[in-house]
Amino acid sequence: MLITREVLTRMGATGPNADRYVEALDAAMARHAIDTAPRIVHFLAQTLHESGCLRLTEENLNYSADGLLRVFPRYFPTRADAEACARKPERIGNRVYSGRMGNGPEASGDGFRYRGRGLIQLTGKDNYRALARWCGQDVVAEPDRVAGELAVQSAVFFWERNALNDLADIDDLKAITRRINGGLNGFADRRELLEKGRHALRELGLAGSVAPASVPFAPTHRVVPLQLNLRSAPRVSPATLLASLAQGTEVEVRGPGAAAGWVRVRVMLGGTMREGVVAEQYLAAVAPQPRARGRARAALQGAASLPALPPAVLHDALSATSRVRAEGRIHPLAEGDRPARNARVSTARAAELQSILDWLDVANPAHRRYRPLDGKGVALAYVADCADLAGVYLPRVWWTDSALRRLTLGEAVAAVLDQTVREIGINALHDWLDDQGTAFGWVRELDPTLLQAAANAGEVCVIVARHRDIDQAGQVSLVVPEQPGAEALRRADGEVLRPLESMAGRRGVRAAVSRNAWWTGRRFQSFAFWRHP
Incomplete structure (x- = not known):
């Protein structure tokens, strides 16, 4: 079995809806090679989003006038047009879907007849014809069957026909969403469902029962x-x-x-x-x-794996470290009123992360820990402090080579500055994330749209760039949750061009969009986006 009832309920489906679909989903996914961890979670995330967590198998076209103006401005350019069709699903479907996807003109009724149905909304007469050929059922004559007994099969058909397994193999949520939706509508919810699916497979022990990847990586x-x-x-x-x-x-x-x-x-x-x-x-x-x-x-x-390495943290010195002191930046903060991130729900996690950022208050001149009075370590200190308060490990010091050798032999090694650990800078952090990040729960992203969505869900997200000159400091920033009046720079289709950032420096920035994609600058040899759930 690839999935269980509990996977679906942990992703948001009710018990009765999970019971209704779990066997059909499991069988269809196995039959059509949706059988690896990446493919399973991507398929379920999109399916649950499109179906309202398995509640809906038929497109709801009962829009108000305001809804029509917002969702379909191309087809309802004036309020008078929208009000004439408001709350009239058949007229709306025939207007919006006529003359495309194999549908006839508006008067033919094809737009409403072949409206979205199934767990992934199959829309348009051409797609119904293709499904009929694929499954051997005449859904052109009986389109309502797509919302009933063929709801699962239609979703698998769409997935297979659009080669979405290939995109799941490379974890390309944005491309999958575009292929299903035509844009990035509902992207944050799709991403949240994806993360819920990953957590469910892992926590229920199912991640180890399916292949982690279907297509082997064979370097050429x-x-x-x-x-x-x-x-x-x-x-x-x-x-x-x-x-x-x-x-x-x-x-x-x-x-x-x-x-x-x-x-x-x-x-x-x-x-x-x-x-x-x-x-x-x-x-x-x-x-x-x-x-x-x-x-x-x-x-x-x-x-052949080696023993897991412990985090390197200086615990026993400078117990008075605080935001108002410049000393001890490589030590964790020791103030007693520190906030934390403990919630499991993404909205609550985002609120807790925002509370951490507000408490750190990087732009406050009194917070000398984040002012470059000595020209050292403020940007990394700020990012590491945020990560630490959120329960995430990001090093300010790391084990020396001799300490690493002892640790791999199973010895217990205490963190002692300049003996078993040494301070690392941003350039070294860039390389540490490449070498050790995944072992400590960090996930690399390639796309700022995904990075911003992760930050909005309460994940710790960083951009780190390594300087071409190893004697010069690199740069690191946090990508932070969007707030009313403080948002990422997006294209009209919702794709993020530059995320909302926060960073320490001569002028601390609590939340702003940079004037350019600084991480692609010529002074940097390499950059990376990382997130930690």
């Missing part, structure tokens, strides 16, 4: 120069930059890019398979490796 090439940029499109621009791949990074070439000289590649970043394009001339072929399915690979890796 490696990066030749010191650094190679992974991009979203074959165009050299800050807007297309996803990540910097270090020399020797292994990639799997998947085919030619959309422009000459570029290839599509997959690469493992932060323990997750990602996809983009790179310039082909900077890759060298490697000897082919035998393919192993995700579960087999995980078993092999687990057999």
Whole structure:
């Protein structure tokens, strides 16, 4: 069994609705290869969003005039148009869906007849025809069946027809949402459902019973120069930059890019398979490796895994560290009234995270801990303080090489400054997140839309950039929850261009959008987005 009733209820379905669909979902998902952890959680997240957590299998077109003006301004350009159709679902469906997706003109009635049905809203006569061919049932003549006994099959059909397993394999929530919705409507809810699904599989012990990945990562090439940029499109621009791949990074070439000289590649970043394009001339072929399915690979890796490393924290010195003192920035805050983040629900977690940010009050001149009086460590101190109060480990010190050797042998090692641990800066933090971040619960993201959505859900989110000159400090900032009057910069379709940030420095910034994507600046060799649930 891939999923259970409790997976669905933990994601928000009621018990009766979970009982109604769990067996059909489990069977259909297994039959159509929605059978790995990434595929399962992405499919369920989209299905539960589209169906209102399995409550709805038919599109609700009972819009008010205001709703029509907001959702369908193209079809109802004036209030008079909207008021003429308000609360008249059949007229609305025929107006909005006529003349497209295989539907006839408005008078044909096809728009309402082939309105959205199923657990993933199947819409339009062409899609109903395709479903009929796929399942052998005449849903063109009997479209209501898509909302009934074929509700699950229609969702799986849509998923398979649109190759959404491929996007789930690379954890591309934004692309999946666009393919289903045509835009990013409901993106925050889809992402929250995705995280609930991941937690449910993990907490119920089901994550270990399915393969962690379906498509094996089989490197075919490696990066030749010191650094190679992974991009979203074959165009050299800050807007297309996803990540910097270090020399020797292994990639799997998947085919030619959309422009000459570029290839599509997959690469493992932060323990997750990602996809983009790179310039082909900077890759060298490697000897082919035998393919192993995700579960087999995980078993092999687990057999050779080293003991988990403990966090390095200075506990016993400078117990009087506080926001108003500049001393002891590499030590945790010791003030007695510190807030915390303990809630499980995303809205409450976001409120608690905001309370932490308000308490830290990075822009307050009296908080000398975050003023660069000595030119050292303020940006990282602020980010690490926020993480610590939220119950997340982000190091200010890390183990020395000799201490690491002792720890891997199973010895207990105390954190003593300049003996077993040493202070790390932002450049070293960038590399630590690459090397150790996933072991401490950090998840790498490539997209600011996802990063902002995570912050809005109460996750600790950071942007970190490593300076080209190792003797110069890098830069790090927090991405923080949006508030009325303080929001990320978005395109008209909802995609985030620049997130809402907070950072320490000569002028502390509580919440603002940067004038440009500073992390893509020439002075930085590499950057990364990270989040911690």
